[in-house]
Amino acid sequence: MELSDRKTKILEAIIKNYLETGEPVGSRTISKYEDMNLSSATIRNEMSDLEEMGYILQPHTSAGRIPSDKGYRFYVDRMMADREKEVSDMHEMVVQKADQLSELLKQVARLLASNTNYAAMISAPQIHRNKLKFIQLSKVEENTILAVIVVEGNILKNKMISTDQPLDDDTILKLNLLLNTHLNGLSLEEINLGLITLMKEQAGIHSDVVGSVIDAVADAIRADENLEIYTSGANNIFKYPELADNSKASEIINVLEEKNQLSELVSDSLSKLNEGEESQGHGIQVYIGSESPFDSMKDCSVVTATYELEEGMRGMMSIIGPKRMDYLKVAKTLKTLQEQLDTLYKKKEE
Amino acid sequence: MELSDRKTKILEAIIKNYLETGEPVGSRTISKYEDMNLSSATIRNEMSDLEEMGYILQPHTSAGRIPSDKGYRFYVDRMMADREKEVSDMHEMVVQKADQLSELLKQVARLLASNTNYAAMISAPQIHRNKLKFIQLSKVEENTILAVIVVEGNILKNKMISTDQPLDDDTILKLNLLLNTHLNGLSLEEINLGLITLMKEQAGIHSDVVGSVIDAVADAIRADENLEIYTSGANNIFKYPELADNSKASEIINVLEEKNQLSELVSDSLSKLNEGEESQGHGIQVYIGSESPFDSMKDCSVVTATYELEEGMRGMMSIIGPKRMDYLKVAKTLKTLQEQLDTLYKKKEE
DNA sequence: ATTAGCACTCGATTTTAATGAGTGCTAACA
DNA sequence: TGTTAGCACTCATTAAAATCGAGTGCTAAT
Numbered sequence A, B: 001m002e003l004s005d006r007k008t009k010i011l012e013a014i015i016k017n018y019l020e021t022g023e024p025v026g027s028r029t030i031s032k033y034e035d036m037n038l039s040s041a042t043i044r045n046e047m048s049d050l051e052e053m054g055y056i057l058q059p060h061t062s063a064g065r066i067p068s069d070k071g072y073r074f075y076v077d078r079m080m081a082d083r084e085k086e087v088s089d090m091h092e093m094v095v096q097k098a099d100q101l102s103e104l105l106k107q108v109a110r111l112l113a114s115n116t117n118y119a120a121m122i123s124a125p126q127i128h129r130n131k132l133k134f135i136q137l138s139k140v141e142e143n144t145i146l147a148v149i150v151v152e153g154n155i156l157k158n159k160m161i162s163t164d165q166p167l168d169d170d171t172i173l174k175l176n177l178l179l180n181t182h183l184n185g186l187s188l189e190e191i192n193l194g195l196i197t198l199m200k201e202q203a204g205i206h207s208d209v210v211g212s213v214i215d216a217v218a219d220a221i222r223a224d225e226n227l228e229i230y231t232s233g234a235n236n237i238f239k240y241p242e243l244a245d246n247s248k249a250s251e252i253i254n255v256l257e258e259k260n261q262l263s264e265l266v267s268d269s270l271s272k273l274n275e276g277e278e279s280q281g282h283g284i285q286v287y288i289g290s291e292s293p294f295d296s297m298k299d300c301s302v303v304t305a306t307y308e309l310e311e312g313m314r315g316m317m318s319i320i321g322p323k324r325m326d327y328l329k330v331a332k333t334l335k336t337l338q339e340q341l342d343t344l345y346k347k348k349e350e
Numbered sequence C: 001a002t003t004a005g006c007a008c009t010c011g012a013t014t015t016t017a018a019t020g021a022g023t024g025c026t027a028a029c030a
Numbered sequence D: 001t002g003t004t005a006g007c008a009c010t011c012a013t014t015a016a017a018a019t020c021g022a023g024t025g026c027t028a029a030t
Helices: A005-021 A027-031 A040-052 A069-081 A101-116 A169-183 A193-221 A234-239 A246-258 A260-274 A327-349 B005-021 B027-031 B040-052 B069-081 B101-116 B169-183 B193-221 B234-239 B246-258 B260-274 B327-349
Strands: A119-123 A132-141 A144-151 A155-162 A229-232 A284-288 A300-310 A313-322 B119-123 B132-141 B144-151 B155-162 B229-232 B284-288 B300-310 B313-322
Touching (some): A069 A284, A101 A229, A101 A327, A132 B132, A144 B132, A155 A193, A155 B155, B005 B027, B005 B040, B229 B260, B313 B327
Antiparallel strands (some): A132 A144, B119 B313
């Protein structure tokens, strides 16, 4: 069967109404719309077709219709297409510059949640081009030295290293030189066993220090493993009765708190974006119900967007809410913040 | 009225039963206990007295009795007193050493939550004796230098500083020397305006760099402001019907997620502990219902314990659950982890 | 092709009744 | 005088029944 213009119009009306009310919508309701000069009976017939086509469904016999995942998908795709419709009732939403990256991210998460009334999360940016830039050893205590490792993108890693014997300043200077001359500018792959052995040899009795430093370097470069994620507005889900029931709420809260599933989502979303699926504009992805990469979100929709803070430093933010979320507003909010983060970066550049 | 032995026994029986069932307990139930050779009528009379004295209350006429906050308090104090009763059915609860402090804390939070079936939180340790130990400037890029600041207790703070003109290695060395000779060993109070001005003068055209570094030092020393807190097991609250109702759950989840109230709790609890109120053994504090420092926890009990990771690095962990929580087990669990963290520290020392 | 009309369905809400755990009080008892 | 059996009463909870009404599908008329 074809999706006629009229069917489209009716489907859209159903979804819009359901988004607002959260209640199944009946034929009568639709027929009362001004620009819909049809009787409820006609609407019923069309609805019956739409149901057969899989766009809507009945929670039970003799109830109104609600959108199916397919129906939502139709709506979202359509909405994304004509995005010229600007939503203008945006809250004040200004990202303050923060000297701590973590503070900035927390702030953004909070903004997202409070503006949308859904739950929000944001991941710290992941680095892509991970080359070692710089190593600095310094003596902190008699038997303790501090290694500071700087990776491209100015990501830092600190490590305290205890030594058997006290090291004098001169030795530290030498080790510093040794490490920097050998390792600077290298990526993880380029630091091979041969190189490590060579350096250990040259370090003589201090080879254990070199070993520790190299471990720290490895940690610093693949920092994405312990991907930091910040969330906000988890309690917003209680505003939507369809999510507020105990077992569902518990599951969602758990996902938001334990974060490990979220980090999968981040990887998934980032990699999809990198594959160049930018067709849907500005890298905004929508997962509706069962489209989500994991089960625990099957009653929710997740809208994700990437952001780029500095060259190559990409992170992801997302909104988690009921399927009947206000997709338009959410997309708009995400986009606004995307732009703001972008601007913030540019300012920094100057 | 006096709390006779018999009243005490009955009160304890009521509370114990309520902790298990979560239901109001009636006179008949108590009278059936083997070691309680009294008829339900007698129990009723005693209960009536206990209610008058404020230890128990009726949710409504003709319902059984439940403990009041005062009743819980009585029970907890008593329980804390004879703590020789060891609970032995502890889960495997071994803290793995982690090189990242944050990983360690997350792990502990998770252990607490999974062992108790309540929500858990832990704060990163706060430093008390905050003296500057060491500053290291290094050049990272042409116009960027990195300042690493080490404070007593080996807390680190990094800051990237952009400069107007490029700095040569020699200048950096000089600034390093300048900063370290003047500032080492000083606390926040001791770094006064006079000293700062003096240093800026000596730095000549590079006074702005000195300024930036001093800012970073200030940040590092009062690091307690952005006190990190980790939570786990928030969804456990759904296991207790009296907390699982939407508005209450929402409030609790919110507190756990937004953390700022928790950090007040941390300060409160740490300062109380520092005042030497160690009478209740091992620094374990119990807040029952309205005893809690904030309203949002009025339906919960909060049990807190401090831990000490290294000399002077004290943090706080706590369990948040229903008033009818298993106080004994919770106290035991906290104590076990306290000890483990302690051991971990000692191992590190060797 | 559209629509008015009508019987029918079924979740939700309200009403009513039944249940039973628990109380307070009184009078009898040791 | 403290303890207890007995009884009338209360009231949340549960179950069952009745009612409501939004919504449907189908049919016959336009």
